[in-house]
Amino acid sequence: MDWPGRIASAEEVDIETTRGRGAPVHRTTIWAVIGDGEVYVRSLNGEDGRWYRELMANPDAVVHVDGDAVLVRAVRTPDPESVERATRGFNEKYVDSPYLHTMVRPEIEPTTVRLEPR
Numbered sequence: 001m002d003w004p005g006r007i008a009s010a011e012e013v014d015i016e017t018t019r020g021r022g023a024p025v026h027r028t029t030i031w032a033v034i035g036d037g038e039v040y041v042r043s044l045n046g047e048d049g050r051w052y053r054e055l056m057a058n059p060d061a062v063v064h065v066d067g068d069a070v071l072v073r074a075v076r077t078p079d080p081e082s083v084e085r086a087t088r089g090f091n092e093k094y095v096d097s098p099y100l101h102t103m104v105r106p107e108i109e110p111t112t113v114r115l116e117p118r
Contacts, residue, residue: 001065007065010066026050028050032063033090035082042103042109055113090104
C-alpha cells in the first residue's frame with residue numbers, strides 16, 4: 001500500500017501495539033486522519049489509553065487498513081502546528097460523526113501522534 005493510501009478514506013483503522021519485545025500484542029480500532037500529507041492519530045482516552053501508552057513505550061507498530069498491514073513508527077507531536085493539523089483533519093474527515101467532539105477535546109490534544117511508514 002502506498003502511504004498514506006486508503007487511510008484518508010477509511011472510517012477506522014486498527015493499530016497493533018506492544019510494550020516491547022516479548023510482550024503481548026494488542027490490536028485496537030482507532031481514527032486516523034491526514035493533515036498536510038501526514039498521518040495523525042490521537043488517543044480518545046488521553047494518556048490513559050493502552051494503545052497510546054504502549055506506542056509511547058515502543059513506537060514501532062502496525063496499522064491495518066482495508067486488509068493491508070503497514071509497519072509504522074510513531075512520532076509524538078504535541079507541538080501546536082501538528083495538533084492543529086490533526087484537529088483540522090478530524091474536523092474535516094468526521095464532520096458528520098456525532099462522536100467528533102470526543103476527538104477534538106483540548107485535554108487529549110497532547111496525545112497527538114504522527115505515524116510514519118518504516
